[in-house]
Amino acid sequence: MMPSARFADLEGASVLITGGGTGIGARLTEGFARQGARVAFIDIAEAPSRLLCEALAREAAHAPLFLKADLRDIEALRGAVQAAAQAHGPITVLVNNAANDIRHDAETVTPSEWDDNLSINLRPHFFTAQAVVPGMQKAGRGAIVNFTSTSFMLNMGDMPAYTAAKAGIIGLTKGLAGRYGKDGIRVNAIAPGWVITERQRQLWVSGDKLEAHIARQAIPREMGPDDMVGPCLFLASDASAMLTAQTLIVDGGLL
Template sequence: MAETIISYGDLKEKGVLITGGGSGIGAALVEGFAAQGAKTAFIDFADEPSRELVRRLSATSLHTPIYLKADLRSIEETKAAVEQAACQMDGLSVLINNAGWDDRHDFATVTEDYWDMSQAINLKQVFFVSQAAAPHLIRAGGGSIVNFSSISYVRNMSEMPAYTTAKAAIIGLTKSLAGKLGPENIRVNALMPGMIVTERQKRLWLTEEKIDAMLDSQCLKQVLVAQDLVGPCLFLASSASAAITAQTLVVDGGVL
């Protein structure tokens, strides 16, 4: 991970919960918050990368990250994981709803079961994780929720209609939660990443030709990686953005 340039002192000792934190963008976020001295927990379903992340960070972090295994499609498991995180960290001040499933799928072959599964992973759990976390943020005197959307729905991408529907809905959910939780001093914002090149993306979807085509459309001619989302996420989680809520920050190298 690139060296953290800015230190947000108010994040030290704060309880931070990240969904989908075992690999990819989520792992970069776990590392970024741990480097700030935050008490960091993450929910994931993949054992091997999650446990390896904890092992790797345990030697360098003020607080060893806490791995909580749960299937976010299960509301019961999800709520239990949130409660466990709050208990083990003695409170919760920041929630990062990062988990998602950007599976490609053809419009003509989407079934009802597939649609429901995609919405469960990409949208439904964002609401219920937030619902479970909100009482803890209120007890902490306020805090921050950061939801992950995507520029895919803005760019009319045709190969994942269920996913892009969920990512569009997250913007509406963000604004609704901001209105509801603002009086409790809880800010709710969204990040809208562009093409973030991870090992999974390269293995499943991204060719060099696709990466080059995206670079041509970006103002900044640099390949975006998971670490490029750490700074924006830390900013929205910290008191540096104390007057910012109900907003969406685009991190795409200047496509939109």
């Protein structure tokens, strides 16, 4: 369920979300759109992204703008950022959400597979931020929210490139926060626990694995994409005006 809280400063704000067409990203797109923001999102999945835009066009004050791009292509990424700013004005909220948590064995990962993994899970976070910062500097304000994961905190051993990237996001968050705080730009991270998206349910949920995981949480219920919306809106809004360089763990209290 979408959060009931309203953040007045997000109404009309120019927001860019990576990976905003499916999974957690789709709910973030909806969440910001319902706040009255002018949302653009980058995704490679065309069909679900267009369906999302059509649905929200009937319900939100501003229909989201879908920009198709492969985040591994930095020039295409920069072009999408420029298109978002041209459509909605300088971006003042960036949500770096896109990721691919494909499993892989440490023993067999090749250099090209390692590089490809980080080109999805870490590199775009930096280059998208790099592309939006000049507009934020001119505006004198901005909020960047980087999605990381609790997976590397739990010593998960079946996706080492992914967990390395997710740990790197926290370092990047702190570095960018230190660099751009003087410009009124705040940079924070959200570390979700196990969020049960359609993809997760199809690929990774099996047997009593989910039940055992939920039993370890302080709040013993299944966590869904909607549960990431409220924390992200908070970090993007002026409700968190003096909060930067932080990582907010949203995992139902498991850690």
